[in-house]
Amino acid sequence: MTLHRSFSTSAALSNRCIAYVQNGDPTQVLRSVTFSRLPPPSPNTVNLRFLLSPINPADVNTIEGVYPSKPSLTSNLTSKGLGSSEEPVYVGGNEGLAQVVQVGDGVEKLKEGDWVVMDKPQLGTWSTSRNVSFKDVIRLPTSGLTEAHGATMTVNPTTAYNMLTGFANLKEGDWVIQNGANSAVGQLVIQIAKVKGINTINFVRSRDNMAPLVEHLKGLGATKVLTYDDLNDKSLRTKVKEWTGGKDIRLALNCVGGEPTTSMAKFLGQDAHLVSYGAMSKKPLSLPTSLHIFKNLTSHGFWQTNWTKTHSREEKEQLITTLAEMMQEGKIKAPEHTIVTIGAKESDEEATAKMQDVFANIAQGRYGKKVLLKLEDTST
Ligand SMILES: NC(=O)c1ccc[n+]([C@@H]2O[C@H](COP(=O)([O-])OP(=O)(O)OC[C@H]3O[C@@H](n4cnc5c(N)ncnc54)[C@H](OP(=O)(O)O)[C@@H]3O)[C@@H](O)[C@H]2O)c1
Structure with missing residues (x-):
């Protein structure tokens, strides 16, 4: 992942992610981190803008540090403080729907505007933007799918389908x-x-x-x-x-x-x-x-x-196509959900407090629905 170093003025900090420095209770350890615009993508990479990313039960376990699949530390979000090499962070979020906003040289099968889902665990989807290898995403059809369908495509529908078959x-x-x-x-x-x-x-x-x-x-x-x-x-x-x-x-x-x-x-x-x-x-x-x-x-x-790690790209694309077709035909509904929006103008303190509140509500089972996170950004 390549992320640009921040400008010194807060107005330039148009990107945001929800991150943590150390494992623990999400209501205590999560922080909002703002960072600057991404540079153009390097060869064989794409810049993504996340549209919607779920909070799944396993995300809570990951933040607590009790889940076997772990994210990597990120140290190039900012030039100093949280998100820099002084204080690297883990960016939360394992699945999500993103739109391709810029394509690097050598990327042939993706274009600007495409909807994609992650083909790699723990990429840090609770973020407005990310730069990733084109190999780490799978393209979705856009017609007939809602954002909620796309955002929740890679974890639960795939699990249900694979267990049944x-x-x-x-x-x-x-x-x-x-x-x-x-x-x-x-x-x-x-x-x-x-x-x-x-x-x-x-x-x-x-x-x-x-x-x-x-x-x-x-x-x-x-x-x-x-x-x-x-x-x-x-x-x-x-x-x-x-x-x-x-x-x-x-x-x-x-x-x-x-x-x-x-x-x-x-x-x-x-x-x-x-x-x-x-x-x-x-x-x-x-x-x-x-x-x-x-x-x-x-x-x-x-x-x-484990299924994702042990199956070929063709098998994974085939599975996503099969599920997307069921969704387009109205045979699979998007899960009942609540969208939590963090506005572009909210300060890091406000966004941190909102996220901690969301996780307190999740811990008490107050939503009874899938929570989908929308981080607004003003950079594109
Ligand atoms: N192995 C995999 O690859 C894989 C993939 C996806 C999900 N998962 C796991 O599957 C589980 C469900 O995920 P999800 O996203 O579908 O969750 P979800 O929509 O949030 O649903 C949670 C379910 O757990 C039940 N529940 C909560 N606390 C319970 C308790 N103390 N005793 C009995 N039931 C309880 C809830 O029932 P009530 O409505 O009665 O509260 C609800 O049916 C999670 O453990 C998740 O990590 C595993």
Whole structure:
């Protein structure tokens, strides 16, 4: 990444990023850093302007320093102080939608105005601008996609698609069971399964008013929606048999861990796969040994970051094209979201306070929606 050194006047500091110097609680360590305009891109690089970047659960873990994928330190944002070689920073944000604003020599497949998503983890997407290698981005179609679709393309839809297609060879009419079904990933599992004619049994935490959530998930294509409490109901086994017509359920997707996963796994049939991708309850996963011995259950973990590292550019472009087509056709909705805007005229102190407030709200589960960050810039 090449970023220009700052001018001394604040008026020239038209770019901004949300960064941190050391790991810790996001409400304490995040800082807004303003920096100057990017120079023209060097050969084989492009200058990007970020349009919208999500805050995902893994971003919180990354800032805390407990996530395996780590960003690199950036030391060329400013000439002194925060963001300089005196005090390098980690720029937050793993995914996001950006527009190409300038193309360096030797870049053939990208042009000004193209929408792109990141093909490399932890590039620091909570920024107005970045200079990156053309190899670190994948071009998106712009027609038929919203900014929210693009901003949330590379983490959750890809995870949902790969888990549905990569473990059990499911066919139309088959069944999948999942917990955390109202998570962004869970809602994508429901929609992609629907496209493929696969039925879903979906578990969520119970709440005072279940009806709107059940209606929402069914609107996305959920076959059945139940709560973790229903897993303790002995009659559920008979009901599931009736729904599936006795067909074995061969794929379970685990977002939360703990007791709901132990109970859910008992609904799996012969030679099934349990795929864990999240641990939202922070409780360990415990599975009855008998499921392994008598039903040949296989328990896997899935990490999209690892999939990205181990698959070719062609495979990644193909996956993004497949998902973008589903979005263009209206088969995958953008996640319900709240856009948090940091205005171009807000001071670093104001922007820092706003970001810390956003993370306090996220920690208390106050949004109930994906938070998408829009950093306004005045440089282009
Ligand atoms: N492995 C991968 O490659 C990969 C990729 C993408 C995401 N993920 C992981 O998947 C998980 C979901 O991500 P997301 O972006 O879809 O999240 P999200 O939209 O923010 O949804 C969070 C989900 O977690 C549930 N939840 C929160 N606290 C919980 C608790 N204490 N016990 C049980 N459930 C709880 C929420 O249920 P309520 O509505 O009831 O609060 C909601 O269903 C995260 O752990 C994320 O890191 C993993």
